[in-house]
Amino acid sequence: MNADTSPQLKAVDGTSLDEVNNPTSPVVEFTDGPGLKLEGGQVLSPFKIAYQSYGELNADKSNAILVCHALTGDQHCANVHPITGKPGWWELLIGPGRPIDTNRFFVICPNIIGGCMGSSGPASIDPATGKAYGIDFPVVTIRDMVEAQVHLIDYFGIDQLFAVVGGSMGGMQVLEWAACYGDRVFAAVPIATAAWHSSQNIAFHEVGRQAVMADPDWCNGDYLREGKVPRRGLAVARMAAHITYLSEEALQQKFGRNFQDRDDRSFSFDADFQVESYLRYQGSTFVDRFDANSYLYITRAMDYFDLAARYDDILADAFRGTKTRFCVVSFTSDWLYPTRENKEIVQALNAVAANVSFVEIESDKGHDAFLVNEPEFFATVGGFIQAAAKRRGIAEASN
């Protein structure tokens, strides 16, 4: 890998990694066939999908669970992250004996199209030019992410996924799967999500994008070719976004007005407060593992998401006749994708008499609640998955 065409991804231990073009994950390249027809009209061909899988696909291929990641997530949901060295982001939910038991289910978690962990995205090499796509990469949508996943599921020879599970943007993919490929989804678990991106959420994303684009090192999107990385812009975008993932209560409880490494104000613009230090840390570590252009593309995809738009603004029509069993989950302190927006999905499903469960989990962790240890959330998802697996006739874990 040529250093000036790859982002400056570095592991915490200082070793260089290139998860964009030489990921540690397995990669499936789709070189033949019609390519990926995008909602924007372009065709991405060839394209590749990096993924992680856990457990084993059973003989009749009925035990596959597709896990869809969120904006800043990736495919490393239940294994140590190759760059950060941290545990998988859903390690508490997915694994042997976990609510999504990998002794029983075959779990696939692909990196989304547009991502930067091995699937085709703005940081990956355009085979036509031999250089990184940069902002020549076509704008993709949630629907496009799902279409790419369909290719991967076909590659595995899976007719019907037992379940599709995801939170936040992952939840949007779950809804797309259920709407477009309902007969290929036995059970769907959209978590802390919405059927359309609200004006406030678009506004936050725009702040993030402007922060990236205001960084001179962004170089009009060409930073990879220039051998630069818009670290400051992306870090600011991450800092602003991170606030929206928490709650006022959680921030106040965790940091209050506590000082960082000092007893009083410094009368400067240092990170006097713990919360400032925390956000700066979040910003700087994010830059080590995420491509700035990917951040632009993925936030755009979320902003464009409005599932009902294809159905004359009647969300229920997206699910009419569905046989899929749904479990919608929201969290009390999530103000980014509040219970109200999750309940709109439930109302639409009720309107077509779909089989739907809906729970609101009490938590002060904000939107991030779906990523942290919330036992009631795990019990809910585990109970729903087990009941659905029994209904689907999937054998219990042997050990």
Add this chain to the structure above:
Amino acid sequence: MATMDETADRFAAEASEIADQPRVDHQLIAEMVTAGARVLDVGCGDGALLHLLSDNRGTDGRGMEVSRENVNACVARGLSVIQGDADVDLDDYPDKAFDYAVLSLTIQATRYPKTVLENLLRISRHAIVSFPNFGHWQIRTSLLLTGRMPQTRNLPEAWYDSPDSHLCSIVDFAKLCEAVDAEIEEAVAFNSWGRRLPINRSIGLQNLFGERAVFLMKKS
């Protein structure tokens, strides 16, 4: 609206004191429901009826419940339940979405019992409603002799603590059925020990001796 739930809990606790077996009204409801039917249990509490129906009748059951704790426990047990309020959320369902819509010992705690019943009859082919009978002789005599709001084994709270804002007698409920064009297919009254009152007797006797009742109805 935690009150509906408290009511259900109160009756459930009481029923389980009487005998460690399904509540009498649940048993009656299970007998009324045809095997394999699609059932919505409104105010499903801890999901006991949904379990009974699923185990004994092989139903495709859904629940609606106002208490978050109960909903989460139901879903964790594998039941299809949503958090919702009978007074508000029944509007979401399309016509004839279910074979049966069940409201057990909950209608007296709703804000708009008539609208709730109309919704039940709209969204399902058959509605099943159970309720405590305010026409029972002990309630009548209590009011007559003491001049105060009755407190009985079935209705233990003082009037100011009770979640039951719309108590009615069996005759009252039959009149409501008329008012909403509901045809009563079956009506069973029973007492706290589960003894059923012969249904071929007059409604006046049921109203006097039944402590609770279960009505099976459809839109006429």
